[in-house]
Amino acid sequence: MSASDASRELLRAASLRVTDGRLALLDQMATSAGPVSLDEMLELCGDAAGDRATVYRNLQAFSRVGLISLVRGLGKRDLYEIASRHADHPEHAHAVCVECGRVECVDVHGKLPATPAQSGWGPITASLTYWGVCGECRE
Numbered sequence: 001m002s003a004s005d006a007s008r009e010l011l012r013a014a015s016l017r018v019t020d021g022r023l024a025l026l027d028q029m030a031t032s033a034g035p036v037s038l039d040e041m042l043e044l045c046g047d048a049a050g051d052r053a054t055v056y057r058n059l060q061a062f063s064r065v066g067l068i069s070l071v072r073g074l075g076k077r078d079l080y081e082i083a084s085r086h087a088d089h090p091e092h093a094h095a096v097c098v099e100c101g102r103v104e105c106v107d108v109h110g111k112l113p114a115t116p117a118q119s120g121w122g123p124i125t126a127s128l129t130y131w132g133v134c135g136e137c138r139e
Protein backbone atom coordinates (compact mmCIF):
# COMPACT_ATOMS: atom_id res chain seq x y z
CA MET A 1 0.00 0.00 0.00
CA SER A 2 1.44 3.37 -0.98
CA ALA A 3 1.43 6.32 1.37
CA SER A 4 -1.48 7.88 -0.52
CA ASP A 5 -3.55 4.71 -0.28
CA ALA A 6 -3.09 4.71 3.47
CA SER A 7 -4.03 8.39 3.62
CA ARG A 8 -7.08 7.78 1.43
CA GLU A 9 -8.19 5.03 3.82
CA LEU A 10 -7.76 7.34 6.80
CA LEU A 11 -9.87 10.06 5.14
CA ARG A 12 -12.60 7.62 4.16
CA ALA A 13 -12.70 6.05 7.62
CA ALA A 14 -13.10 9.53 9.07
CA SER A 15 -15.85 10.39 6.51
CA LEU A 16 -13.81 13.27 5.14
CA ARG A 17 -13.88 14.12 1.45
CA VAL A 18 -10.73 12.91 -0.31
CA THR A 19 -8.87 15.75 -2.04
CA ASP A 20 -5.34 15.90 -3.47
CA GLY A 21 -4.43 18.57 -0.93
CA ARG A 22 -5.59 16.46 2.00
CA LEU A 23 -3.72 13.41 0.68
CA ALA A 24 -0.52 15.42 0.31
CA LEU A 25 -0.90 16.76 3.83
CA LEU A 26 -1.50 13.35 5.43
CA ASP A 27 1.30 11.70 3.42
CA GLN A 28 3.68 14.35 4.65
CA MET A 29 2.58 14.02 8.26
CA ALA A 30 2.92 10.24 8.13
CA THR A 31 6.60 10.50 7.19
CA SER A 32 7.56 13.24 9.62
CA ALA A 33 9.72 12.20 12.61
CA GLY A 34 7.85 14.51 14.93
CA PRO A 35 5.06 17.05 15.21
CA VAL A 36 5.16 19.96 12.76
CA SER A 37 3.76 23.48 12.72
CA LEU A 38 1.51 24.97 10.06
CA ASP A 39 4.46 26.89 8.61
CA GLU A 40 6.67 23.80 8.46
CA MET A 41 3.81 21.90 6.82
CA LEU A 42 3.49 24.57 4.12
CA GLU A 43 7.20 24.44 3.47
CA LEU A 44 7.33 20.62 3.35
CA CYS A 45 4.32 20.22 1.06
CA GLY A 46 5.05 23.06 -1.33
CA ASP A 47 2.08 23.70 -3.59
CA ALA A 48 0.75 20.16 -3.24
CA ALA A 49 -1.35 20.81 -0.14
CA GLY A 50 -2.87 24.11 -1.27
CA ASP A 51 -2.57 27.61 0.14
CA ARG A 52 -2.16 28.55 3.79
CA ALA A 53 -5.89 28.94 4.48
CA THR A 54 -6.64 25.55 2.91
CA VAL A 55 -3.91 23.80 4.86
CA TYR A 56 -5.07 25.46 8.07
CA ARG A 57 -8.68 24.43 7.47
CA ASN A 58 -7.64 20.86 6.65
CA LEU A 59 -5.54 20.62 9.80
CA GLN A 60 -8.55 21.77 11.81
CA ALA A 61 -10.76 19.22 10.06
CA PHE A 62 -8.24 16.40 10.70
CA SER A 63 -7.95 17.46 14.30
CA ARG A 64 -11.74 17.47 14.82
CA VAL A 65 -12.09 13.85 13.70
CA GLY A 66 -9.01 12.68 15.57
CA LEU A 67 -6.76 11.98 12.58
CA ILE A 68 -4.11 14.25 14.01
CA SER A 69 -3.45 15.59 17.47
CA LEU A 70 -2.47 19.00 18.62
CA VAL A 71 0.75 19.07 20.61
CA ARG A 72 0.79 21.85 23.17
CA GLY A 73 3.40 23.44 25.32
CA LEU A 74 6.40 23.44 22.98
CA GLY A 75 6.77 27.17 22.52
CA LYS A 76 4.41 29.58 20.81
CA ARG A 77 3.60 27.48 17.77
CA ASP A 78 0.80 24.96 17.60
CA LEU A 79 2.21 21.65 16.42
CA TYR A 80 0.30 18.80 14.85
CA GLU A 81 1.10 15.14 14.50
CA ILE A 82 -0.62 12.21 12.91
CA ALA A 83 -2.59 10.13 15.42
CA SER A 84 -2.44 6.72 13.69
CA ARG A 85 1.32 6.39 14.09
CA HIS A 86 0.89 6.73 17.83
CA ALA A 87 -2.08 4.41 18.21
CA ASP A 88 0.04 1.91 20.17
CA HIS A 89 1.44 4.53 22.46
CA PRO A 90 -0.70 7.66 22.56
CA GLU A 91 1.21 8.77 25.63
CA HIS A 92 4.65 9.68 24.43
CA ALA A 93 7.20 12.34 25.07
CA HIS A 94 8.73 14.97 22.80
CA ALA A 95 12.30 16.09 22.48
CA VAL A 96 12.89 19.70 21.44
CA CYS A 97 16.24 20.95 20.12
CA VAL A 98 17.08 24.31 21.69
CA GLU A 99 19.29 25.21 18.73
CA CYS A 100 17.26 24.39 15.62
CA GLY A 101 13.78 23.89 17.10
CA ARG A 102 13.38 20.38 15.70
CA VAL A 103 10.80 18.30 17.59
CA GLU A 104 10.87 14.52 17.69
CA CYS A 105 8.57 11.93 19.23
CA VAL A 106 10.07 9.73 21.93
CA ASP A 107 8.55 6.53 23.29
CA VAL A 108 7.81 6.49 26.98
CA HIS A 109 9.19 3.43 28.73
CA GLY A 110 7.64 2.77 32.08
CA LYS A 111 4.86 4.55 33.84
CA LEU A 112 3.80 8.14 33.56
CA PRO A 113 2.87 10.12 36.68
CA ALA A 114 -0.70 9.72 37.95
CA THR A 115 -3.31 12.12 36.51
CA PRO A 116 -5.64 14.31 38.58
CA ALA A 117 -8.65 12.45 37.11
CA GLN A 118 -9.40 10.88 40.46
CA SER A 119 -9.86 14.25 42.07
CA GLY A 120 -12.40 15.25 39.44
CA TRP A 121 -10.28 16.84 36.72
CA GLY A 122 -11.17 16.35 33.08
CA PRO A 123 -10.67 16.26 30.16
CA ILE A 124 -6.94 15.97 30.73
CA THR A 125 -4.05 16.12 28.30
CA ALA A 126 -0.44 15.66 29.28
CA SER A 127 2.88 16.53 27.79
CA LEU A 128 6.36 15.46 28.70
CA THR A 129 9.17 17.33 27.01
CA TYR A 130 12.91 16.82 26.88
CA TRP A 131 14.96 19.86 25.92
CA GLY A 132 18.40 19.41 24.47
CA VAL A 133 20.62 19.71 21.42
CA CYS A 134 19.82 17.29 18.59
CA GLY A 135 22.34 14.98 16.97
CA GLU A 136 22.64 17.10 13.83
CA CYS A 137 23.32 20.31 15.76
CA ARG A 138 25.91 18.53 17.92
CA GLU A 139 27.99 17.39 14.94
Ligand SMILES: [Zn+2]
Residues within 6 Å of the ligand: 097, 098, 099, 100, 101, 102, 133, 134, 135, 136, 137
Ligand atom coordinates in the same frame (compact mmCIF):
# COMPACT_ATOMS: atom_id res chain seq x y z
ZN1 LIG B 1 18.99 20.77 16.36
Ligand SMILES: [Zn+2]
Residues within 6 Å of the ligand: 034, 035, 081, 092, 093, 094, 104, 105, 106
Ligand atom coordinates in the same frame (compact mmCIF):
# COMPACT_ATOMS: atom_id res chain seq x y z
ZN1 LIG C 1 4.68 12.94 19.09
